[in-house]
Amino acid sequence: MRIHPHLLVAWAAFAAAPAFAVTNSASLTLAFDPPHSPPAVVIRRPADYLCATVTIRSTAKDTDRQAVAVQETVRRLTTAVQRSNTFQLHQGPVRVFGAGSGSSFLSGKTNYAPGSLQTGLRILSPLTPDAEVFEIIRQISLFVARIEVPNDAEVRVVSTTMAVADAEQQRDRLMQLIREQxxxxxxxxxxxxxxxxxxxxxxxVRQLDALSVELYLDYQLSATLEKLPDSQGR
Structure with missing residues (x-):
């Protein structure tokens, strides 16, 4: 979310509006492409969700109208997701690593004017073993496109990526595997x-294939071979 100084008053009014109901508040870790191969110890498992990041912005020139348009668009999108039997709205914490190198099936740049007010939402699609990822992306794109928004508002799916809920819960298991290694x-x-x-x-979290990920700690292990002294201290 980017807020320019002259929009702070309008945004304050928007932020003070009643919070929408939380559909999914899990702590998410998004998959990314690491700059180097993961270490030997990893946990391979299916991803929990496909996470789509959606941006909402207003094209109005008046700052008050921008705030109203963004707020109304958030309300409509939130209501549509909550009424859906397929998607979930994520409003919990999210962990993103490796900025600029996300593992995304779909990504795009936003070329918004410096004076525009915008915010973002995350839409989740739970994954099943037989899920077709690109079909899910198509469904999310159609779902967002069909939502009627104010004339001076725009909604866009800017990226999609795999996500894992509560990845930190695997720390103890990873530590045990590392001790064994x-x-x-x-x-x-x-x-x-x-x-x-x-x-x-x-x-x-690193994406392994269309539905699977690897969880790991980015650790380094080094060994030193030293000759131990014999019984005579040599």
Missing amino acids: IAKTREQLGANVLTVTGLDGPVL
Whole structure:
């Protein structure tokens, strides 16, 4: 969401409006394309959702009309999603990593005028084992396009990507798998000094294929082979 200084008053009135009912408040982690291959320890699993990011903006020149148009469009889109048996509106926290390198089936740039007021919503489609991702994207695009919005408002699907709910809940499992890898590495290499860094980072999500993702910690493991002194200290 981008707010320019001369729109703050109008936006304050919009933000003070009653909150819409939350359809899905799970903590989401969006899949992204990491700059390097993930480490050896990963958890492979199906993604929970296809997440579509939708932007809403007003083309009105008057700031008050912009705020009204955006608010009304949010209301209509929210109502349509809540009445849908297919989609969910996400209003919980979202974790996005690797800015500019998202793993997206659909993405586009917004070329909005500097003085325009805009906001965004996330529409979720729960995924099943036999889901057809590109068909879901088509359905979301049609769903958004069919919503009647004020004449001075625009709605656009700007990106879609895989999402996982509560990825941090897999941290303990990942830590256990990493400990097992450390023990195996020590045994195979005969290493007596092992250094592990990066375990305090977030649980990341990388898209594996159309429906699957990998969860992992971006850690580094290094081993040092040192000759231990014999019984005579040599």
